Amino acid sequence: MGSTCEINAAMSIWRRLSLFVLASSLCSCLCRAEDSAMENIVTEKKAEESHRQDSADLLVFILLLTLTILTIWLFKHRRFRFLHETGLAMIYGLLVGVVLRYAIHVPSDMNNVTLSCNVNASPATLLVNVSGKFYEYTLKGEISGSEVNDIQDNEMLRKVTFDPEVFFNILLPPIIFHAGYSLKRRHFFRNLGSILAYAFVGTVVSCFIIGLLMYGCVMLMKQIGHLGGDFFFTDCLFFGAIVSATDPVTVLAIFNELQVDADLYALLFGESVLNDAVAVVLSSSIVGYQPEGDNSHTFEAMAMLKSFGIFLGVFSGSFALGVATGVVTFTKLRDFPLLETALFFLMSWSTFLLAEACGFTGVVAVLFCGMTQAHYTFNNLSPESQDRTKQLFELLNFLAENFIFSYMGLTLFTFKNHVFNPIFIVGAFLAVFLGRAANIYPLSFLLNLGRKYKISSNFQHMMMFAGLRGAMTFALSIRDTATYARQMMFSTTLLVVFFTVWICGGGTTQMLSCQKIRGFLEQSCLMMDFLCVRLQIGPDGVERRSTKQESVWFFRIWYNFDHNYLKPILTHSGPPLTATLPACCGPLARCLTSPQAYENEEQLKDSDSDLILNDGDITLAYGDITVSTDATGAHTSGTPVGGVAVNSDEALDRELAFGDHELVIRGTRLVLPMDDSEPPLPLDSRRHRHKNETMS
Amino acid sequence: MGSTCEINAAMSIWRRLSLFVLASSLCSCLCRAEDSAMENIVTEKKAEESHRQDSADLLVFILLLTLTILTIWLFKHRRFRFLHETGLAMIYGLLVGVVLRYAIHVPSDMNNVTLSCNVNASPATLLVNVSGKFYEYTLKGEISGSEVNDIQDNEMLRKVTFDPEVFFNILLPPIIFHAGYSLKRRHFFRNLGSILAYAFVGTVVSCFIIGLLMYGCVMLMKQIGHLGGDFFFTDCLFFGAIVSATDPVTVLAIFNELQVDADLYALLFGESVLNDAVAVVLSSSIVGYQPEGDNSHTFEAMAMLKSFGIFLGVFSGSFALGVATGVVTFTKLRDFPLLETALFFLMSWSTFLLAEACGFTGVVAVLFCGMTQAHYTFNNLSPESQDRTKQLFELLNFLAENFIFSYMGLTLFTFKNHVFNPIFIVGAFLAVFLGRAANIYPLSFLLNLGRKYKISSNFQHMMMFAGLRGAMTFALSIRDTATYARQMMFSTTLLVVFFTVWICGGGTTQMLSCQKIRGFLEQSCLMMDFLCVRLQIGPDGVERRSTKQESVWFFRIWYNFDHNYLKPILTHSGPPLTATLPACCGPLARCLTSPQAYENEEQLKDSDSDLILNDGDITLAYGDITVSTDATGAHTSGTPVGGVAVNSDEALDRELAFGDHELVIRGTRLVLPMDDSEPPLPLDSRRHRHKNETMS
DSSP: OHHHHHHHHHHHHHHHHHHHHHHHTTOSOOOSSGGGHHHHHHHHHHHHHHHHHHHHHHHHHHHHHHHHHHHHHHHHHHTOOSSOHHHHHHHHHHHHHHIIIIIOOOOOOTTTSOOOEEESOOOSEEEEEETTEEEEEEEEEEEOTTHHHHHHHOHHHHHTOOOTHHIIIIIHHHHHHHHHHTOOOHHHHHTHHHHHIIIIIIHHHHHHHHHHHHHHHHHHHHHTTOOOSOOOHHHHHHHHHHTTOOOSHHHHHHHHHHTBOHHHHHHHHHHHHHHHHHHHHHHHHHHTOOOSSSOTTSOOHHHHHHHHHHHHHHHHHHHHHHHHHHHOOOOTTTTOHHHHHHHHHHHHHHHHHHHHHHTSOHHHHHHHHHHHIIIIIHHHSOHHHHHHHHHHHHHHHHHHHHHHHHHHHHHHHHOSOOOOOHHHHHHHHHHHHHHHHHHHHHHHHHHHHHOSSOOOHHHHHHHHHTOOOOHHHHHHHHSOOOSHHHHHHHHHHHHHHHHIIIIIHHTHHHHHHHTTOOBHHHHHHHHHHHHHHHHHHOTTSTTTHHHHHHSOHHHHHHHHHIIIIIHHHHSSOSOOHHHHSOGGGHHHHHHHHHHHHHHHHHHHHHHHHHHHSTTSOGGGTOTHHHHHHHHHHHHHHHHHHHSSSOOHHHHHHHHHHHHHHHHHHHHHHHHOOOOSSSOOOOHHHHHHHHHHHHHO | OHHHHHHHHHHHHHHHHHHHHHHHTTOSOOOSSGGGHHHHHHHHHHHHHHHHHHHHHHHHHHHHHHHHHHHHHHHHHTTOOSSOHHHHHHHHHHHHHHIIIIIOOOOOOTTTSOOOEEESOOOSEEEEEETTEEEEEEEEEEEOTTHHHHHHHOHHHHHTOOOTHHIIIIIHHHHHHHHHHTOOOHHHHHTHHHHHIIIIIIHHHHHHHHHHHHHHHHHHHHHTTOOOSOOOHHHHHHHHHHTTOBOSHHHHHHHHHHTBOHHHHHHHHHHHHHHHHHHHHHHHHHHTOOOSSSOTTSOOHHHHHHHHHHHHHHHHHHHHHHHHHHHOOOOSOTTOHHHHHHHHHHHHHHHHHHHHHHTSOHHHHHHHHHHHIIIIIHHHSOHHHHHHHHHHHHHHHHHHHHHHHHHHHHHHHHOSOOOOOHHHHHHHHHHHHHHHHHHHHHHHHHHHHHOSSOOOHHHHHHHHHTOOBOHHHHHHHHSOOOSHHHHHHHHHHHHHHHHIIIIIHHTHHHHHHHTTOOBHHHHHHHHHHHHHHHHHHOTTSTTTHHHHHHSOHHHHHHHHHIIIIIHHHHSSOSOOHHHHSOGGGHHHHHHHHHHHHHHHHHHHHHHHHHHHSTTSOGGGTOTHHHHHHHHHHHHHHHHHHHSSSOOHHHHHHHHHHHHHHHHHHHHHHHHOOOOSSSOOOOHHHHHHHHHHHHHO
16 A cells, blocks of 8 residues: 555655756745855855755665664564664664765865865865955864875765764764663662673773783884784774774564573673673773873873873763762642653753853763662653653664664774775784673682682683673764774774674574573462472571572662662652661651652552552563462562551562563563464463474 | 652862863864964854853753743643643743843943944955954844844843744754645545535635725825834735644644534644645735835735736645655555665755745645655555654654744844834724634635535634634744734734633633534444444445535546556556556556556555555554444445455545544544553544533
C-alpha cells in the first residue's frame, strides 16, 4: 500500500519540481535598493541554494536512519543475532560513503569558495569590505596547506562532514545520560568495588600500556622511515586514552536478549559506562600536559603533576556538579506530567551546559546526573512521568547512537585526510588487545582475592572479548584531526571500532555458548527458589548472615547512610528522618522532613516496595512464578515497614536479593522480540532451549 | 531540601572554579610543532573560551525556561488564569533582556573582532592567509555600515542572538506538526468549509486590507517627513501577510480549560492552524513578486500572475508532499514501539527536509503531514506508540513554544536595530484590528447564508477578539531584518504580539463570560441526552435526517470516499474494500486489501470504535455520565459493525455525534489542573459554577 503512495509522492514531487525550476528563477529577494537589486538577488539565491542543499544532505542521513530502523525490525522479526543494529548502521553508512565519494561529482563552483587575503591575525570574526558593503565571516578553523586545493575540489564531501563538536555537545550527552539513567540496578551496587576498580585502575593501566606499546611502534616506524610527520609520546598516550573507552551498547543488547548472568551484565555495563567518563577526562588531562619552556615534549615532573591535578579536578568537579543537579528534587509537580517531564529534561541539559561553562566535562557530569536522578529523582516522579522520561531518553539514545554509527561508516570514505599506516594499524590492534588483557586479568586476580563470589575465568574471557570500542572512542578521535599524528590515530581508531563492533559484537552469542556462561533466567529462578525458602526460615537473623558477608564493607556503610539519611531527605521513600537520626538531632530532623513527613506516612509502604519491585508489572514476564515472588516480597516487607523504625539491614537484604527480578523485568521489557508469526515461547521451553544451546 | 543541595552545588562550583582558573592556564593544545606552539595555544584557548561562553549563553535560556515552567506550575496550582504561560515566558524574556542590555558590560575584546580587508566578492567560504597559515571563514551575512562599529561594541548581545533560520528550521516545525497532529477532531471536519473560507479567503483579505492601510500610513509618514528609508507597497503587503497569521496557543489553552463550545473551538483552532500555512506561503509569494526591468516596484500584471503561480505551486506542492509522506504506513512494526516511534519521528522530520530541499515550504508540508498522520497512521500504531508519539510531540511543542515566546521578550531589548515609529505603530494596530474585522464579519455573514447552524454574533466577536499573533508572525518577521522597512516591521510586529498575547490572551475569560458563550460541558451534556433519546428512537432513519442535513455536502462526499476507500487502504479500520467497491472491481479490491483483509476481520470492531472513543479512558474524567455514553456508544455501534457491509451513513452520524466526547476527553486530560490542596470539584458543581459565572 505504502509503495503506491510513494510513487504518487514521487510523481508529484517530480511535477512540482519542474514547475519549481521555472518558479525559482523568480523567487528571490524583493529588491531593496534599485542599484544593488541584482547583487542582492544573486546573494539571496546563493543562500537559498545553500539552504536547499543543506536540507538535502540532512535528508540523506534521515533516510539512512530510516533504512537502518526498517532493517533492524526485519532482523528482530527474524531473530537474526549476528549483526547488531549499530553494526548495521555502520554498513549502511559505508555504502552511502562510497556513493558520495565515487559516484557523485558535483562540478566545483569556483565562485563559491576561496579568495586568499593576506592579513596578520586570525580573529574570531572577520569583516570583509566588498566595494563598500560589509560582510561578516566567522572563523571555522585552521586548515593545512595541502587542503587548500581540496576545498575547491569537493564541496559535496565537505557538506556531509559535521563539525566534530556536534558529537560531543549534541549526540553524546543523550547516550551517556541514558546509560547513567538505566544504571539503577541492584547488581551494580553489589559489584561497585569491582566496577570502580576496572573503570579507574583498569582504564589508566590500559591507557599507559597502549601508549607505551604504540610509542615502541612509532619508534620502529621512524627507524624504517615509515613516519610522515611528528608523533610524540603524549600523542601515544592520548591514543591509549581514547581507545580505552569501551562501549556498552552492542554486547549488552545481546546479553539482554539472551538473559545472561546478572553479575556479568552488571560488571560489563558498569565498567563500560564509567570508563567512558574516565577516558574523556584522562584524554583531556593528557592534552593538558604542557611542560614549560620551548621544548614541550620532554618529561617534566611538575607538568605531570599538574596534568594529574587537572584529571582529579575535572573529574571530581564534573562528578560533584552532576550529583548536585541530579539531586535537586521537584516533588510538587506530580499533577502535571508534561511540566515534570519538561523540567526533568531541562535540568539534565543544564547540567551538561553548566559543566561545560565551568570548564568541567559535560558528558561526565551528565553521566553522574543520570545515575543520581535514577536513584533519587525517579522515585519522586509521577508514574506517567517515569514512563515519559524513560521513553524520551530511550528514543533520544536510540537515534543518537544509530546516527553516530552510521556517520562512522560514512566518514571512512568521506574524510579527506586519512593516514592509513599498516605498521601503526597492526601495532594498534595488538596494543588494544594487550591493553584490554592487562586491564582485565591482573585486576580480576586481585579482586578475586577480596571477593566472596569470585569472577570466574570464563567471565574474565567474556569481559576481555566484550571490550568493544564505539561512540565515545570515535567522538574523541574525530574531535581534533589537525595534525599528522591525529589523522593517523583517527583512521586507525575507525578500523578498531569497525573490527570490534562487527567481529566481537557479532560473535557474542557464539562466545557466550563457548564459554558456557549460564543463562541468567535459570540462575535467577534457582536463586529465587532458594530465597523463598531462606526468607521463610524466619526473621531470627541467623540465616541472613550469609548475604550480609557477601557485600563489601564500604558498600554497606554507604547503603546505610543512603537509606537512612539521603533517601528520606531527597525522596518520598525510606523511613522518616526522625526515626533514623539520634534523639539529640530531633529538631533538625523534624525541620528537614517536615514537608514530606505527612506524605511519607501515607505512601511509605508504596514507595518502599516500589524500590524493590520497581515496575510493579512483574507479572508481565513471569506468569506463575510471580505469584510466589510477589507474595514473598509483600510478606517480608510487610512487617518492618508497618512500624516507623525500619530496620535498614532487612531492607538491604531484600534489595540485594530482589535486585535480580528487577533486572529481568527491565531486560525482558526492553528487548524481548515477540515474533508475531510465532507465538512467544513459554518460559519453560525457552529455558530448556537455552540450556540446550549452552550444552551443545 | 533542594535549596541546600543547590547551595552545596554552588559552593562546589565556586571552589572548582578557582581551581580551574589555575588549571585552565595550562589546559590547551598539546603542542604540535615547536615553533608555532604558543600561537596554537592562544587559538585553542580562544576556541575553548568561546565554547564556554556559548554554553553559558544557552544555559541562560534553559534556566529561563525552567523558571517559566516553575511559575506555570504555580499558576496552574493556584488556578490563576489571567496570564498564560506564553505571556509569562515573554515577561521573563523581557526581564533577562533588560539585564543583558543594561546591567552587564562585557569589556570589548578588540583582538576578537574586525579586520577589514578589501576584496571584490563575497564568497561563501573565505580562506585567510595569516603569515603562511590558512584559516577558513564562513559567511555569516551582510551587515549594514552602521553596524560595523556596534559589532566591536557589544559581543554579549550578539551572542544571545540566534540565527533567525533557527526558528524556521528547528523551533517552528514541532509546533506546527503538533498543531496538525492534534487536529483529529470531528468538529473540525463538520466545520471544514467555514474553516477553509476563514483560512484562505480571510487571510488574503486581511493581508490586502492591512497592506493598503499601511501603505496609506507610509504615504502619510513620507509627506510629514517621518520616514527614514524606503518603504514600498510590496513591503506593506508583506507586513499584511505576516501579521495575518493568528496563533492557536494561548486562547485555546484557556478554552480547553473552560470547556468552551466545541464549534467555536474547532473554528478558531482550525482557522489559526491553517492560516499560519497560508501566511507563510503568501509572504514568500509576495517576496517572489519581481517585475522585470530596473524599476522593480511598479505594478506589472505578469509578475503578479507569477507570484500567484508561486503561491499555488508552493502551497499545493507542500500540501501534496505532506499528505503523501503522512500517508506512508508502517503496520508491521507494532511489536517494537521504540522502532515505531523513532520511525514516526524520522518520517515527520524528513517531510520537512524533503519539502525544503524541493523548494516548497517545510512548515506547511509538516502541518499537512501531521494532519494526515493523525487521521490514518495514528490508527495503525500500537497503543504504546500512540501514547509515545503524542507525548513526544507534546513535549517538543511545549519546549519550542516557550522558548520562542521567551526569546521574543528577550529580543525587544537585545535586538540592536529597532525602528520604533509612533505613526507606523498606531497605524499598524489600527490596521491589524480592521484587517481581522474585515476577515471575520463579512465572511461570517456569507457563510451564515449557507450554514444550517449559524455562527452567532457573539461567536464572531469572540473570533475577532481571539486573533492573537504569535510564534509564526514573529518567526516570519525576524527572518529578514536587513532593510529599514523590515526593521520597522519587526519592531512593530513585536509590539503587536506583546499586546495581543497579554491583553487579548489575558482577557479571554472575561470576554467569554461577557459574550455569554455557553460552557461546552453543559452543551455537550445536553446534546448527549438528546442523542441518547434520539438514537434510541430506532434505526428507521427518520429522525436521523436532521443530522445529515447539518453537514455540508462536499464533506459528505469526502467522508464517504475516505471511509469506504482511503481508510481501508491505509489503515486497519473501516470496511474491507471488497465490500465497498462495486463487484466489477473485485479482483482489484482483493489485491489491494489482501495484506490487511485477515487482520481487518479480526480487529474491525476494535479499530472502528477506536475512531470514535479514541482514548478509551472516558471514565477518567466523568464518572457517572460516562456509563451511559459508553453504553450507548457500544449499543449503537454493535449492530452495524457486526456485519461486513458497514453502512457508512450510520458511521458518519456516530462520528458527528460522538465527536464531542473525544474533544472533552482530550481537553480534560491535557489541561484540567487538579489542585492537590483542594479536591477536584464534582462535575455538577463545576457546571453550576460556570453557569453562575456566565450569568453574572
